[in-house]
Amino acid sequence: MIITVASGKGGTGKTTVAVSLALSITADRQDSAGNKSDNPANPLFLDCDVEAPNAALFLRPTIQERREVGQWIPEVDPDKCTYCGRCAEVCQYHAIAVVGEKVLVFPELCHGCGSCTLNCPMGAIHEVLDVMGTIERGWAGPVEFAQGTMNVGK
Incomplete structure (x- = not known):
């Protein structure tokens, strides 16, 4: 299943809703003793707001991979x-x-x-x-996390 929260005016709660959905999906997969269900799939949270990603403020992921991304430009x-x-x-x-x-x-x-x-x-x-920005990947508990951040002016 793919759930997408996209578009809309800033400050309307898109990130709050998306983070809450991701966390509720993982909570629903545990019984009252905290045991995980047999469903092997962890939710993947992608914060694609590259100009101002802020889901990490709520999820607090541990970033395990960070890489620069950009475009190749000719030099003579x-x-x-x-x-x-x-x-x-x-x-x-x-x-x-x-x-x-x-x-x-x-x-x-x-x-x-x-x-x-x-x-x-x-x-x-x-x-x-x-270099135009970075892509980061990691985990916030059972939630796989990735975000892109664009460098200012790119």
């Missing part, structure tokens, strides 16, 4: 580049331009497809990770 090695313009020709999003002997990369337009890197005849383009 001027010592290898011949300014042929092939990278700009193949970019579907106009995120790279060659002006004279200068390559301009517009990270905000880039979709990270890697076409410029693959098509550079000189191998002058490599990609660097533009």
Whole structure:
């Protein structure tokens, strides 16, 4: 079963309802002595409000895994580049331009497809990770927990 609490105006109680549902599901799976039922599935709580996740304030999970996530952005090695313009020709999003002997990369337009890197005849383009946020996973008692947090300005 999948239960989703989504959308709505801020401050209306979406997180409170979602946390309460997750905790009530685990409570229903125990008898009066606290023994777990035979149901092996633990609820998974995903806080997908990456701009302001706050379910962790209520669940207080123990975070066991944290990793940075982002998008690959081209970076040009001027010592290898011949300014042929092939990278700009193949970019579907106009995120790279060659002006004279200068390559301009517009990270905000880039979709990270890697076409410029693959098509550079000189191998002058490599990609660097533009970190946009983090994903965390862990447990809050019997509730598996995950959340994403976006870096400010991304």
